[in-house]
Amino acid sequence: METLIMVAQLLLGLSILVGVHEWGHMVAAKAFGMRVEKFSIGFPPKIWGKQIGETEYSIGAIPLGGFVKITGMIDESLDTKSMSAEPEPYEFRAKPAWQRLIVMMGGIIVNVVTGIIIFIGLALANGEAFLPKEELNKHGIVAYDLGEQLGFKTGDKVLSINGKEYSRFSDLLSPDLLLGSDNYYTVLRDGQEVKVEMPNDFIDKFADKKNRENVIIPRWPFYVESVMPGSNADKAGLKDGDRIVGINAEPIKYFDELSTSLEGLKGEVASFEILRSGEKIDLEIPVSEDGTIGFYQYRELNYVTRDFTFGEAINEGTYNAFAVVWLNIKGFQKMIAGDVDVRKSLSGPIRIATFFGGTWDWNNFWRIVGLLSMVLAFMNFLPIPALDGGHVMFLTWEIVTGRKPSDRFLENAQKVGMVILLSLMAFVIINDTISLF
Structure with a gap:
């Protein structure tokens, strides 16, 4: 059941992120009068589709991405049949370079905005709790x-x-x-x-x-918040509110000291010194084979809780969102410097699913989705052909120099980029699989 919940959260999260990313491309393209042929969440084979106007909206069977097919654009489909003809006014290639640049940046921008909104919402809903x-x-x-x-x-x-x-x-x-x-x-x-x-x-x-x-x-001091009914502690007479101050004549103040002592007394009967309402009493309590006696502790630590106003939540959420990007940049620097093992740092869909966890926690779900939205924006901005960043790189060159790369060059660059991305995807999936064992 836990695995199903992890997979469900992963698929929902990816669907949201891919949907808003591709929507960003599509809206920008339509705003400049470009024809959008296809909008897909997931890769083929298609399991559902509906034609609305000039655009076919569909869901693919492989939920690890998505795409928007814009007429006259060399993309991951490598559909170049019509590129030899004169461009029509509604084609991507017929538009000014600055418009094409905005279209390619559309998905990245929407992912950044989505991440910021999520982090603002989390800050507003949860505030923060911390130990000063x-x-x-x-x-x-x-x-x-x-x-x-x-x-x-x-x-x-x-x-x-x-x-x-x-x-x-x-x-x-x-x-x-x-x-x-x-x-x-x-x-x-x-x-x-x-x-x-x-x-x-x-x-x-x-x-x-x-x-x-x-x-x-x-490190924290503690007392017995509640005793588990029927446990060894319950049978021996431990009560709610008791404070354990010694075991086998050894003083106990902190919970880590208790844990260490119990670990060495598994399966034995230990003498507990208890402070109850200012009076010291002794109890003989058997320690289970897993090193417990059966009570819930109260941690005596004073955490500070803080609620945010809407304005403060905007500042906090925006800061947290862009902190993700900054940490990704520093992470790449660490990998290049050789301080970080790439195998431990790059995560694919299997490991990402584990981040969501086996229980459905909406706070954790939106935190992970917000983080992934910023990571997706950062990764897509990398200057690798087949990624948005690759298109941005070539369009920036065109704007600065006034010279457009040839269609043949763009097609070959797209092929190289696809090989890089497919190799990277294969690596992270295999790496994720190995990490499970």
């Missing part, structure tokens, strides 16, 4: 395996990043920081300031999904 630096440093951080490899230790209090102030816990592993170079943290450890340096290739390890929660988390 002051609250984080009351208790410090918990360092897991990858965090310890980085140089952190549990209990560290992070004072600064690259010698500068930061405001919230999420800043410690922000995408902008991970994609940067020569980064370091200053931490307070046992009363001494210590420098923790981040290797430039750390993003390569962090890109592995199973490592993302294996770095650092905030």
Whole structure:
């Protein structure tokens, strides 16, 4: 069922993104009097189609893209039969270069606008919740395996990043920081300031999904919010509101200390020291084979919540949308520099489906769609023939020099671009498949 939900979210998300992208091309073309022969979401074979006026609207069986067929344009269809004849006034090739440029930019522009609108809507609907630096440093951080490899230790209090102030816990592993170079943290450890340096290739390890929660988390004190009925804790007499302050004569203050202790006591009966209404009591509680006793915790961390006005949401959403583009640029720089393994950084449809998750969460769905809309705009702007950016490159050359590339050149460039794109698609699909095992 989870797989079906992931696939359904992927198909819906791609349909929305491809639909608005191709709609951007079509609207611009029609505005300049160009004939649009086909508008398709998905690639052939066609499973549904309807002719409205001069345009056939259709849905293809392969939902990994879409296209708009504009008369007189050399595109991925490589339909050049009519290119030898004199251009008709309604053809793409008959229009001024600036109009053709706007048509090719139409899809990119609409994807950018779509991404901005989505991020504005998310900011307005959800606001933000974050753990401020002051609250984080009351208790410090918990360092897991990858965090310890980085140089952190549990209990560290992070004072600064690259010698500068930061405001919230999420800043410690922000995408902008991970994609940067020569980064370091200053931490307070046992009363001494210590420098923790981040290797430039750390993003390569962090890109592995199973490592993302294996770095650092905030440390928190806790108490028993509710006991699971019928659990070992329930049978032993643990109550809602109790505070666990010791196990087998070892003091307990933070939840990570409890987790570590229980991990080493699987299948055993442990002596728990409990603080209840100011009174200390002792309970003998069996620890299950999975290292639990059966209660829900309350995390004693004070997160700051903030709602945005409409004006603030516009600023926040626009910033978040363009931050995606900036991070993509920095990611490409990392790949070119060799700091990032391309196999871990490029995602195809299989891995993208996992980003949506196996449960239908509309907030997460629109967040991923907004992100993908900005990524699609960025990728389409790359100067590769067969992408919009390739057409923009040739049209810009034509506008600047006054010379139009020959149809033969454009046709061959389109073929080269298609080979590049098909090779890239094959690579990411195979890479996604391998990553599942």
